[in-house]
Every structure is written in structure tokens, then in C-alpha cells.
Amino acid sequence: MFKLNLKIALRNLWKNKGFTLINIGGLGIGLASCMILLLYVAYEWGYDKQFTNYDKTYIVYNNQKTPTETFSFAATPGVLADEAKQTVPGIEKIARLDYPTDRLITYKQNSFKKGSVFVDADFTKIFDLKVLKGNPSAFLKNPNSIILTETLAKNLFGNEDPLNKTLKLDNTEELKVEGVVADVPKNSSIQYEFLMPWALYEKLNQWTKEASWGSNFCLTFVQFKDNSFFENANKQFHRMIKSHDKGSNGELFLYPLAKWHLYSKFENGVPVGGKIDQLKIFFLLAFCILLIACVNFMNLSTARSEKRAKEVGVRKAIGSSRNALVGQFMMESMLMALMSMLIAFVLIEISLPYFNSIIGIQLSIDYSNWQFWGTLFGLTVLTGLLSGSYPAFYLSSFAPIKVLKGFTLSGRSSLSVRKGLVVFQFVFAACLIVCTIVIYQQLNYIKNKPIGYNKNNLIEIPIQGNLKTPAKREILKDQLLKSGAVTSVTNFSQRLTAGGNNGYDVSWPGKNLNDKILINFRFTSYDLIKTTAMELVDGRDFNPQFADSTNVLINETFAKIMGMTKPVGSKIKWGNTDITIIGVLKDYVMESPYQKAKPVLIGMSDGPARYVIARLNPDQNVSASVATIDDIVKKLNPEYPVDRTFVDDSFEGKFANEKLLGTLSNWFGGFAVFISCLGLLGLALYMAEQRKKEISIRKVLGASNFNILTLLNKDFIKLVAIANVIAFPLAYIIINKWLSGYEFKVSISVIPFAIAAILSLIIAILTVSVQSVKVAKSNPIDALKYE
Incomplete structure (x- = not known):
């Protein structure tokens, strides 16, 4: 059978x-x-689910509560790990690590600036690294040791055995290769190409040894023997900071490693979604x-x-x-x-x-x-x-x-079902068209919204190697300006587009002492406004003609928080230091262009500088200017690669998720429309075949080709119109829900719906007409000769 x-x-x-x-x-x-x-x-x-015990592994999060909101982040005190291991039952492994950072690693003539992490020894067990060479039980116990990934080992040593070879970190620290591990999976949140012991991090950053419970500077991962310990452990973590620092507003909690990537968005201390x-x-x-x-x-x-x-x-x-x-x-x-x-x-x-x-x-x-x-x-x-x-x-x-x-x-029941199915297809297609248009509108709205400075032709050069010396930075600035490749240069303590570096220790007249308000700190040198084209609302920029070491710039948001209409000239306190506000900057975008600006205070100090920011000369060819800059930087800092970046490229990276959503909606929405058109074409073939005799009789009675086309298209246009009527309220609900996640958002206008209606009708008419024209031009005798 x-x-x-x-x-x-x-x-x-x-x-x-x-x-x-x-x-x-x-x-x-x-x-x-x-x-x-x-x-x-x-x-x-x-x-993060490729690790053996990922379901028993947690990252420690920190809730910082203020009178208006709660900030959630993964930074924790360095002293936490030892305290938790001694006092919290059920912890099998615990590890600190710094944030993954690109650092220079050198072997003979081979130098690479690659992702690195300083970690505690338990890190290798929590994330059960696949060891290719070396003794895993001895990993990271020697302060001057290093573990390489397979690709980096190959790049550095070729076919040589890397074990026990000596490398240099940032041309200063000599490290012995203890092992080689498999490359990190791309879908792991912690990305690195070499690991170094936490003891070395403390050696290079002496301040971390004295850092107390109020200093959050590392990530902490905890793995339990069994998840039955989780609930009580989480309660202990809640109390841990305040039990050691009564004045702190921090509260720790354990967050599952499996959720870290997908549920990374927090509002007032509660996860509300993210990539999921x-x-x-x-x-x-x-x-x-x-x-x-x-x-x-x-x-x-x-x-x-x-x-x-x-x-x-x-x-x-x-x-x-x-x-x-x-x-x-x-x-x-x-x-x-x-x-x-x-x-x-x-x-x-x-x-x-x-x-x-x-x-x-x-x-x-x-x-x-x-x-x-x-x-x-x-x-x-x-x-x-x-x-x-x-x-x-x-x-x-x-x-x-x-x-x-x-x-x-009669086909009435089947025809009604078929019509219902066609309507369903075009409901989905119309919804996708509307949603895709609104996604692109939102993206363009945010990208074209003023950001508080001019990101075009602005480059950032990391301060590393020889450039860490203030004298070398002065030489760099002088040579860049003399070359004509740039028009102005300044230093900055962060990337312009980056967040972080904040605290609560700023006070002003009238501030409630119990209020904990998180202020973002930045440090710069002269010519900040000239270089970045930030907008000065009131006051002045830092100037070498004045003694500005205790003077600061603030943004509009900070001025509003302090309740000052004319803050220029006002004295406030930063820790125990009296400082004077000399200028108010228009709010500029740092972290997310979708959220309101956070309060910013900018001090005048070259010490914390991490980036040189330069404005390219608009009268010069961009490629030639960049080549000149690279040449100057390389001569002053030959041991490091030139890895300068354009600020607008960094800014563009902030739209990655929305661009991905828009692109995929566009492509797969197109496929959905195409598949719907195939179905419409097949149905038009059938309908034309069914009505062949009717059409022939109409032609014999004098109907024109246009009349026939109108007759055949009319039913399908009705179906598409009905689909749009159903689709538009659905699309509105979906897109309104999506936009609710943004503080700055485009208003939903009639334009996306009008475009979707016109497009769907045009698509339907063209699809059906492909077959209808053929039927309309056919000879009526062929259909009626046997009647």
C-alpha cells in the first residue's frame, strides 16, 4: 500500500x-x-551554558540605592571573596576577576595587544577550561605566571612548545607560560586570550590591597556545592556590605550565570529583560x-x-x-x-x-x-x-x-477558509512592514538626535606605554598640531562614549546628608570644548591663564539635581576638597543614547588621563591625516600597536541591537511577504482557472482587458484590505510595547501604516495581475468551444 x-x-x-x-x-x-x-x-x-556546573554558578551583583532609583551593576569589593569563602556555607569555589582589558604581550619580536583577565585560581575550575598543555592543578599559583589560549600561543610561538617560556606584559613584567587552554567559546560573556593570577593584579595595583567595602572594582563569581545552599547564601550576601560599612547603601545579591547575558537589563534592582x-x-x-x-x-x-x-x-x-x-x-x-x-x-x-x-x-x-x-x-x-x-x-x-x-x-466553505488563510498571511506581512518601518524611524531618530558634541572627525588614542609619561603626551600633542593633521588635542579619563567611574562623595549647600546621589567623574586637560565641540551653556572652559586645579565643569543634569539656576561660581565639596564650578556643559551622551543624561562632574587633572582625543583637520584628506597621526604615535611609542579609533565608530556600536533587529526584520519580513505572494499567485491561478468560462463570456459580450483585470483583482484587494484592518491595531500594540523600553522614542505616526497599506496593496495587485493578464488576453473560443 x-x-x-x-x-x-x-x-x-x-x-x-x-x-x-x-x-x-x-x-x-x-x-x-x-x-x-x-x-x-x-x-x-x-x-555561558557550555560550562559543566553553570547551573550552580552565580555572579555577584550590587544594588546601590538612592532616594529616586536603584542602580544594579556587577562590580563588587575586592575583600568580598575571602570573607564569603570563610563565612557563607555551601560555597565550593569563588573567584575574582578584573574587567577584560586589552594588554600588550610580547615574546621576542612578536607583540600583540590582546584581551586579558586577572583571575583567582578557582576561575579555571568554575569555567572548567579545556587544558591542552600544562598542569591544571598548578595554574595561577605563581604570581608571575600566565595561561594562553590556543590561538594566541600559536601566534606567539608558532610550532615551538610554549610551556615555561618567558613573556613580557606591557614590556615590564616577565611572566612564565604555565599552560595552554582551548579558545574561549564566542558565546561566553567573559572573553580573553590570556589569563594572569590575581596576585599580580594586586602587585600592579597596590591600592587594591587597602581597598575597603566601599570600593567596587572587580567581578566575583560563586559556585555552590549544591543549589540548596543558594537561598540562605543570598540572604547573607544581602547583609554583607552593611555589616562591615554601616554608611554604605550597597546591597549584594547572587544572579544566575545562565541569565547574565539574556536578562542583563535592570530597573530599580529588578531584572526586567534584555537580550531575551x-x-x-x-x-x-x-x-x-x-x-x-x-x-x-x-x-x-x-x-x-x-x-x-x-x-x-x-x-x-x-x-x-x-x-x-x-x-x-x-x-x-x-x-x-x-x-x-x-x-x-x-x-x-x-x-x-x-x-x-x-x-x-x-x-x-x-x-x-x-x-x-x-x-x-x-x-x-x-x-x-x-x-x-x-x-x-x-x-x-x-x-x-x-x-x-x-x-x-460549490467550494463556499473551502473558499472562505482559503480567504481566511490569505488574510492571515497578509496580517502577518502587514504587521512586519509596520514594525520594520517604526524600528528604522526610531533608529534614525536617536542617531540624528543632538548628542552634545561633534563626534565626526574625532579620534581617540589610548594612553599606553611611553605615552603614560606626561612629557611624552606633551610632545605628542605638539607634533600632532605642528603636522597639520589635527586642529586641537585634549586628554580624557574615559572614552567619550563610555560609562563608569562614579561615586557619591559630592555635596553642596542644601543637600540632604542622607541622600545618596551617584555622580559620574571625568578628568581632562585644556581644550576639551575646542576639541570635542561640547556646548557650553554658561561659564568657561579650563584655561592655562587660571589656576583650575580645584575648579570643575558640570553638566545641566547635575545643575538641576543641585537646584541651582546659576551654578557658575558656586562652591561645592568633592570628598573633603572644596571645589568651584566654572562652567556648565549641555548634557552629552555617554552610555546609552536612549536614556536621559546622568549627572557629570569634570575635573582638571592630567594624571588619570587614559585617552588622547584629537580633532582632525577638516581641510586635510582624512586618510592622509590618519596616516600622519599613526606615524607620529608609532615613533613616540614603538613597542605598542597604534589602535586609535574614531569616536563615531564607537558611538555607532551603541545601536547594534536595534540595527540587528531592523535588518533581520527587514530580510525575514521580505521572505514572509514573498512566501505570501507565492500563495497569492497560486490562488490567483486557481481562481482564474475556475472563472475561465465566465471571463470568456464577458469578453464575448464586450468586456475589455481592463474590466477583466479589475474583476479578478477586486476580491484579492478586499482580502488585503481586511488583513490591514486586522493587522494595524496588532502592529500598534506590538510596536508601542517595544518603544516603551526607551526613554527617548519616536512618536507613532500614521506614515508606517499608510506605507504598509500601500505596499501590501501594490504587492497583491502585481502578484495577481501576473496571472490575470494572461487570462484576460486568452482567446474566449478556447474556453467555450465545447459548450
């Missing part, structure tokens, strides 16, 4: 090549789109695209119901049961799904490189992974069952006597 059903299925597919191609093409694109999106979702979902929100959208998008491909199959299969009716009648008359017929039609759909899977597989392989270039990661198919094959096979079976279920039960329901007597199916 199976062999017979297979033969019948293959003959039917071959006989109706047009419908077969449309069905297989639509299902293939749907499956490919679904699989690519699921690969991405699986990649993101797998963040985007992942949910892509997961839903994946199955919606597959669903509309299945809808196509249902539509086209039921559209051919009249042609299959006699076959059903004959087979029932000779004894075939309904179950056997259902099996026959399900086999056809499964066969179609398997063919689509092959097409999808080819499409995935072809499109993955391009998709990777869009999202900036390297997704790949692991052919040895049973989960991939299981998912692909499962999706194929699901597609076959979903797309074939309704046609199978509908077609097998025909009564043989009525069909064989020449009864013509």
Missing part, C-alpha cells in the same frame, strides 16, 4: 508542476528562514514564517479540491476508507516537506555566510550534532503534518455518489 501511495503522490506532484514548484519553493524558504533564525536563537540561548526580548521576537518570527509557508500549502491544496474530487470518489467507490485517503494526502504533504527540506538545506548553506556578516558572529552547522539533525527532521515532520492536515481531512470528506454523478463542488 505504501508503494502505491508513493507512486500516486509522485505522479500528482509531477502532473501539477506549477503548484508543486510553488509549494516546495514556499516551504523551502520557510524552513530555511526558520532554521537560520533558530540557529541564532540557539547560539544566544547557549551563552529580542530573542523572543526572533523565535516567534521563525515559526510565523514557517506557518505562512504551511498556510500556502493548505491554500493551494484545497484550491485544487475540484480536480481531486473525482479521484476521491473513485477510490472510495472501490473500497478505500477515509483513513487510507487521509494517509495518501498526508504522504503527499510529507513528501513535499522532505523535498522542501533539501531545498532549505541548500539555502541555509548558501545564506549562512551572508547572515553571519550581518549579525557579526560565526554561526555554523555542526553536522555531528544530533540536536541539529533532530531539529531539522522535527521541523520537516511538523511542516508536513501542519500543512497537510487540513487538506487531507477536507479532501477525504467528499461523498463519492455526489462527485461521480457530476456534482460540482
Whole structure:
């Protein structure tokens, strides 16, 4: 029986090549789109879950409470680890690490500036590193040791054995290679290419040894013997800072490592989402695209119901049961799904490189992974069952006597179902069009919103090596200005686009002593405003003609918090030091361009400088100016690579998530529209075939081609119009919910809805007209000669 059903299925597919191609093409694109999106979702979902005991591992978070809000961040005191290990039951391993930073590592003539982390020895066990060379039990116990990843070891030593070789860190500290470990998985939140012991970090940063419970400067990871210890441990962590520092407003809590990447957004001390929100959208998008491909199959299969009716009648008359017929039609759909899977597989392989270039990661198919094959096979079976279920039960329901007597199916019920399915497809397509337009509107709104300084032609040069000497920085500034490549130069303690470096120890007249207000600190040298083009609302910039060592600049937000309408000239306290406000800057964007500005205080000091900021000469060629700058920096600091960056590139990186969402919505929304058009084309083919005689009679009676086109398009335009009426309220709710996550957002106008309505109508008319023109131009004699 199976062999017979297979033969019948293959003959039917071959006989109706047009419908077969449309069905297989639509299902293939749907499956490919679904699989690519699921690969991405699986990649993101797998963040930090590749480690053996990730489910028992937690990162310590810090809630800093103020009268208005609670700030949540992962920085903790350095003294926490030892205290927790001694006092908190159930902790099996605990490790501190500094924030991953690029540092210079040198072996003979090979120098690389790569990601590094100072860690406690337990780090290697918590994140169970795959050891390729060395003795893991001895790792990081020697203060002057280092562990390399496989790629860095290869770059430094080639084919030499790296063990016990001596490297130099930042051309000062000599380190002995203790081991080589496998490269860090790309979907791990902690990225590094070499590890060094925490004892070395304390040696290089002497202040950390005296740092108390009020100094948050490291990450802390905790792994329990068993999760039964978690609840009591978490309560102990809550109390830990205040038990040692009564005046502190910090409260620690344990956050699961598995949630760190996906649920990274906090509001008032509570996780409210993050990357997971985007992942949910892509997961839903994946199955919606597959669903509309299945809808196509249902539509086209039921559209051919009249042609299959006699076959059903004959087979029932000779004894075939309904179950056997259902099996026959399900086999056809499964066969179609398997063919689509092959097409999808080819499409995935072809499109993955391009998709990777869009999202900036390297997704790949692991052919040895049973989960991939299981998912692909499962999706194929699901597609076959979903797309074939309704046609199978509908077609097998025909009564043989009525069909064989020449009864013509009215098709009203099936037609209404088909119309409903077309409406569903275009509801989804219209929603995607509206959402994609609003995403791009929001992106453009934020990108074009004033940021408080001119980021164009502004470059940042990290202060490292010889440039750490103030005299060398002065030489650098002098040579850059004399070269004509730049017009002004200043120093800054952070990247312009970076956050961090803040505290509570600023007070002013009238401030409530119990209020804990977090102020961001920055340090600069002369010509800050001239170089960055920050806007000065009142007062002046730092000037060598004045003694500005105890003078500061503040931003508008800080002035508002202090309640000062004219703050210039006011004296405030920074710790125990009296300082004077000499200027008020317009709020500028530091961390997120989507959120309101935070209070900023900028002091005049060259000591904490970490970056040289230079404004390129607008009258010079950019490439030539950059080459000149690189040459000057390299001569002054030959042992370090020149890794200057453009500020606008750093700023552009802040829109990565929104750009990714917009790009993927654009591409996969396009696929959804294309699949919907395939279904519409197939339905138009059927409708034109059904109405061939009617059209011929109308032509004989004098109807023009335009009249025929209008007749055939009218029904489909109605369906698309109904779809838009349903889609627009849904799209509004979805996009309004998405925009609610931003403090600065575009208002939802009628424009996206108008564009979606026009686009969907044009798409429908063009799709249907492809077939309608052919029918309208046909000779009526061909349809009426047997009447």
C-alpha cells in the first residue's frame, strides 16, 4: 500500500508542476528562514551554558540605592571573596576577576595587544577550561605566571612548545607560560586570550590591597556545592556590605550565570529583560514564517479540491476508507516537506555566510550534532503534518455518489477558509512592514538626535606605554598640531562614549546628608570644548591663564539635581576638597543614547588621563591625516600597536541591537511577504482557472482587458484590505510595547501604516495581475468551444 501511495503522490506532484514548484519553493524558504533564525536563537540561548556546573554558578551583583532609583551593576569589593569563602556555607569555589582589558604581550619580536583577565585560581575550575598543555592543578599559583589560549600561543610561538617560556606584559613584567587552554567559546560573556593570577593584579595595583567595602572594582563569581545552599547564601550576601560599612547603601545579591547575558537589563534592582526580548521576537518570527509557508500549502491544496474530487470518489467507490485517503494526502504533504527540506538545506548553506556578516558572529552547522539533525527532521515532520492536515481531512470528506454523478463542488466553505488563510498571511506581512518601518524611524531618530558634541572627525588614542609619561603626551600633542593633521588635542579619563567611574562623595549647600546621589567623574586637560565641540551653556572652559586645579565643569543634569539656576561660581565639596564650578556643559551622551543624561562632574587633572582625543583637520584628506597621526604615535611609542579609533565608530556600536533587529526584520519580513505572494499567485491561478468560462463570456459580450483585470483583482484587494484592518491595531500594540523600553522614542505616526497599506496593496495587485493578464488576453473560443 505504501508503494502505491508513493507512486500516486509522485505522479500528482509531477502532473501539477506549477503548484508543486510553488509549494516546495514556499516551504523551502520557510524552513530555511526558520532554521537560520533558530540557529541564532540557539547560539544566544547557549551563552555561558557550555560550562559543566553553570547551573550552580552565580555572579555577584550590587544594588546601590538612592532616594529616586536603584542602580544594579556587577562590580563588587575586592575583600568580598575571602570573607564569603570563610563565612557563607555551601560555597565550593569563588573567584575574582578584573574587567577584560586589552594588554600588550610580547615574546621576542612578536607583540600583540590582546584581551586579558586577572583571575583567582578557582576561575579555571568554575569555567572548567579545556587544558591542552600544562598542569591544571598548578595554574595561577605563581604570581608571575600566565595561561594562553590556543590561538594566541600559536601566534606567539608558532610550532615551538610554549610551556615555561618567558613573556613580557606591557614590556615590564616577565611572566612564565604555565599552560595552554582551548579558545574561549564566542558565546561566553567573559572573553580573553590570556589569563594572569590575581596576585599580580594586586602587585600592579597596590591600592587594591587597602581597598575597603566601599570600593567596587572587580567581578566575583560563586559556585555552590549544591543549589540548596543558594537561598540562605543570598540572604547573607544581602547583609554583607552593611555589616562591615554601616554608611554604605550597597546591597549584594547572587544572579544566575545562565541569565547574565539574556536578562542583563535592570530597573530599580529588578531584572526586567534584555537580550531575551529580542530573542523572543526572533523565535516567534521563525515559526510565523514557517506557518505562512504551511498556510500556502493548505491554500493551494484545497484550491485544487475540484480536480481531486473525482479521484476521491473513485477510490472510495472501490473500497478505500477515509483513513487510507487521509494517509495518501498526508504522504503527499510529507513528501513535499522532505523535498522542501533539501531545498532549505541548500539555502541555509548558501545564506549562512551572508547572515553571519550581518549579525557579526560565526554561526555554523555542526553536522555531528544530533540536536541539529533532530531539529531539522522535527521541523520537516511538523511542516508536513501542519500543512497537510487540513487538506487531507477536507479532501477525504467528499461523498463519492455526489462527485461521480457530476456534482460540482460549490467550494463556499473551502473558499472562505482559503480567504481566511490569505488574510492571515497578509496580517502577518502587514504587521512586519509596520514594525520594520517604526524600528528604522526610531533608529534614525536617536542617531540624528543632538548628542552634545561633534563626534565626526574625532579620534581617540589610548594612553599606553611611553605615552603614560606626561612629557611624552606633551610632545605628542605638539607634533600632532605642528603636522597639520589635527586642529586641537585634549586628554580624557574615559572614552567619550563610555560609562563608569562614579561615586557619591559630592555635596553642596542644601543637600540632604542622607541622600545618596551617584555622580559620574571625568578628568581632562585644556581644550576639551575646542576639541570635542561640547556646548557650553554658561561659564568657561579650563584655561592655562587660571589656576583650575580645584575648579570643575558640570553638566545641566547635575545643575538641576543641585537646584541651582546659576551654578557658575558656586562652591561645592568633592570628598573633603572644596571645589568651584566654572562652567556648565549641555548634557552629552555617554552610555546609552536612549536614556536621559546622568549627572557629570569634570575635573582638571592630567594624571588619570587614559585617552588622547584629537580633532582632525577638516581641510586635510582624512586618510592622509590618519596616516600622519599613526606615524607620529608609532615613533613616540614603538613597542605598542597604534589602535586609535574614531569616536563615531564607537558611538555607532551603541545601536547594534536595534540595527540587528531592523535588518533581520527587514530580510525575514521580505521572505514572509514573498512566501505570501507565492500563495497569492497560486490562488490567483486557481481562481482564474475556475472563472475561465465566465471571463470568456464577458469578453464575448464586450468586456475589455481592463474590466477583466479589475474583476479578478477586486476580491484579492478586499482580502488585503481586511488583513490591514486586522493587522494595524496588532502592529500598534506590538510596536508601542517595544518603544516603551526607551526613554527617548519616536512618536507613532500614521506614515508606517499608510506605507504598509500601500505596499501590501501594490504587492497583491502585481502578484495577481501576473496571472490575470494572461487570462484576460486568452482567446474566449478556447474556453467555450465545447459548450
